[in-house]
Amino acid sequence: MAGMIALILALQLIGEALVRLTGAPVPGPVVGMLLLVALLVVRGGPPPALSRLAETLLGHLSLLFIPAGVGVISYLGLLADRWLAVTVTVTASTLISLLATALTLRFLLNRGPEDPS
Numbered sequence: 001m002a003g004m005i006a007l008i009l010a011l012q013l014i015g016e017a018l019v020r021l022t023g024a025p026v027p028g029p030v031v032g033m034l035l036l037v038a039l040l041v042v043r044g045g046p047p048p049a050l051s052r053l054a055e056t057l058l059g060h061l062s063l064l065f066i067p068a069g070v071g072v073i074s075y076l077g078l079l080a081d082r083w084l085a086v087t088v089t090v091t092a093s094t095l096i097s098l099l100a101t102a103l104t105l106r107f108l109l110n111r112g113p114e115d116p117s
Contacts, residue, residue: 004053011035 015035016028024031040046046054072079079086 001049001053001056004047004050007050008032008036008053011039 012029012032015030015032018024018031019026019028
């Protein structure tokens with residue numbers, strides 16, 4: 001499992017380096033994640049060790065919300081000053097996400113099962 005953690009961190013580092021070298025307006029970890037997806041597509045799927053790591057990380061996903069909660073508490077005064085903008089933004093982004101999910105689901109369901117022959 002340590003090797004898979006090293007792989008993920010290495011891809012994140014490569015993504016960060018690529019963003020800094022190119023000046024791309026994308027976070028480095030996102031580029032690293034895209035590199036991981038490309039690697040998995042080329043390989044034909046994840047190795048068992050990476051699957052175990054993913055399951056372990058997902059099991060402790062709630063811990064990853066602690067820094068966000070601390071950030072909200074740290075900027076409570078700023079959020080209180082700009083509550084309307086934050087509320088409108090969160091509401092709009094939620095609705096857009098729900099709409100995109102519903103449209104994607106409708107598209108996929110209308111395609112029907114693929115013909116195996």
